[in-house]
Amino acid sequence: MAVIETETRGHIFIITLNRPESRNAIDGAMAAGIEAALDTFENNDDLRAGVIAANGPVFCAGADLKAISSGAGRDLSTERGGFGGIVRRERRKPLIAAPAGPALAGGCEIVLACDLIVAGEAARFGVPEVKRSLVPAAGGLFRLPRAVGMAAGMELLLTGDPIEAVRAYELGLVNRVVPTTDVREAALALAGRIAANAPLAVQAARGIAARSVTDDDATLWRDSTQAIRDLAKTEDFREGPRAFVEKREPVWKGR
Template sequence: MAVVETERREHILIITLNRPEARNAVNGEVARGIEAAIDELENDRELWVGIIASSGKVFSAGADLKAVSAGKGNELWTDRGGFAGLVKRDRTKPLIAAANGAALAGGCEIVLACDMCVAAEEAVFGVPEVKRSLIPGAGGLFRLPRAVGPAVGMELMLTGDPIPAARAYELGLVNKVVPQAKLMDEALALAGRITANAPLAVQAAKKITERALTDTDDQLWAASAASMKELSKTEDYKEGPRAFIEKREPVWQAK
């Protein structure tokens, strides 16, 4: 059985971590599997949104310490994606985390690398590395304070204490908290709301929005104008107004 499984549902690709016996910890096989799944999402014009989920009761405990202690720590990183084949990956398409349980250390950093997160009520999030004389080296040091604010980000980083899903929602780390039984339905519903829109416009909006906290206004104005210029050359740019005038749902082609 594959440690990373994929399932297509129309324009959505569900990527499932499948090492429940190891709390979905990331080893080399998982990292390569996630990278391959992201390749599939990025390279297929018919796939517009991805969801990362997990089997079992834990989203991910982060790095597989057995692999690390066996001298295989470098296998947890890929050249293009970094840790878990994901955290440094240059992606164009939206990715939603469906956190079914604890997302700790590298597992939390996987969530932070995604664009949105739907969480089960039982989920908790945290970066406990300092409790083991480590630091979150897969993006958590800067992505977490961006997500929850500098003061709370510093608290979580320096105490290593986790927060429950409800608190993560209050802080803006999570988009929605739902009962465990409704987790995938809610993640798919969110993905469906996105795939109802023009995919190239979604990708352009994602690219600029994720730079909102790091770039200057001048850079963002320029990027917005350039993206609008590129979108105006596409078939979907013509389809949107046409469908509105003809009082019908648009048929997007992602081109």
């Protein structure tokens, strides 16, 4: 049985965690599988947006403690992607997390590594590491306060207590909350709205926006100006206005 399943729907790529009997806890095979799936996603110019979902009632419970206790803990990370093959991965394309159930510890950090989140009503988010004399070192220590604000972020990090999906939405962590059975399709619908846009423009916008909380304004102004200059050299830059004038849907080529 493949621990990572992939599927293509038009311009959308779906990555599914498939160890439901282990609450989709990350082991070496899953980390390698996620990295390989992201390679496929990033290297195929026809794929414009991605969704990462999971089979079973739990999105991801974090690291597989059995793997760690057996001495295989280092295999839970990859050289390029870090934990789960994803949390430190450099990406160009937007990725939507679609947790229908709990995303805890490293599972929460995988969600935080994505660009948008569509959550089911049964989803919960938390980093309980301090309850076991650990810290969420796969990005949670800084991505969580950035996502929900310092006050709420500190509370989550220092208590280790999880929050429900609706509270995550209120804090701005989650884009939308939907019935649990509708999570995947709602995420695909959002991905479809993104994939309908000019892919190079989407990638440029994502890349700069992702650095908006880390880079200074001078750098962001410079890179924004360079982005529009680069786009002006592409076929898609000419196709957008042409399609508008001709009153038709644009045909993007990604070049």
